[in-house]
Amino acid sequence: MDGQAxxxxxxxxxxxxxxxxxxxxxxxxxxxxxxxxxxxxxxDSSPKAPPQFLPIEARxxxxxxxxxxxxxxxxxxxxxxxxxxxxxxxxxxxxWFPYDPPALARFWMHHTPEPLDMLFVRDGxxxxxxxxxxxxxxxxxxxxxxxxxxxxxxxxxxxxxAAQAIVIGTRVQLERLPSGPSLAP
Numbered sequence: 001m002d003g004q005a006x007x008x009x010x011x012x013x014x015x016x017x018x019x020x021x022x023x024x025x026x027x028x029x030x031x032x033x034x035x036x037x038x039x040x041x042x043x044d045s046s047p048k049a050p051p052q053f054l055p056i057e058a059r060x061x062x063x064x065x066x067x068x069x070x071x072x073x074x075x076x077x078x079x080x081x082x083x084x085x086x087x088x089x090x091x092x093x094x095x096w097f098p099y100d101p102p103a104l105a106r107f108w109m110h111h112t113p114e115p116l117d118m119l120f121v122r123d124g125x126x127x128x129x130x131x132x133x134x135x136x137x138x139x140x141x142x143x144x145x146x147x148x149x150x151x152x153x154x155x156x157x158x159x160x161x162a163a164q165a166i167v168i169g170t171r172v173q174l175e176r177l178p179s180g181p182s183l184a185p
């Protein structure tokens with residue numbers, strides 16, 4: 001084999017090694033696949049994508065004078081974006097992620113800058129709470145959720161579940177509202 005062919009083979013081998021190393025590094029940054037009903041960043045979203053602000057379309061009254069206003073993420077793209085890149089939620093505000101039919105829901109905090117409480121709901125009651133879930137700036141990120149299907153998930157600012165005395169078993173009866181104002185600043 002002449003010198004030029006040998007250099008070409010070495011260059012090809014080096015290229016393969018570099019690509020393989022890059023692929024192995026990228027693979028370690030990927031989260032484990034989750035079930036289909038997952039609140040996770042879309043492949044085309046980036047940290048620079050603007051946050052979504054949805055209208056208040058539901059209300060959950062814990063008592064007659066104490067209600068939580070909820071944005072409703074009922075489209076796949078809305079559920080994918082969720083509360084990514086959002087400033088802190090004020091008290092008595094949140095986002096509802098409905099699932100019809102019920103599904104196994106796994107949520108993560110990628111590109112979500114503020115801690116959240118996640119309430120997992122089935123048959124009109126809270127069945128699991130993930131309190132004070134922490135932001136995840138880089139992959140891989142931990143995912144949250146029970147190992148059973150849910151009708152939906154409510155996200156609130158961290159600490160709001162405890163502040164509102166929401167516990168496993170708390171009844172959840174949402175009132176649908178006509179599209180109202182968004183939370184956009």
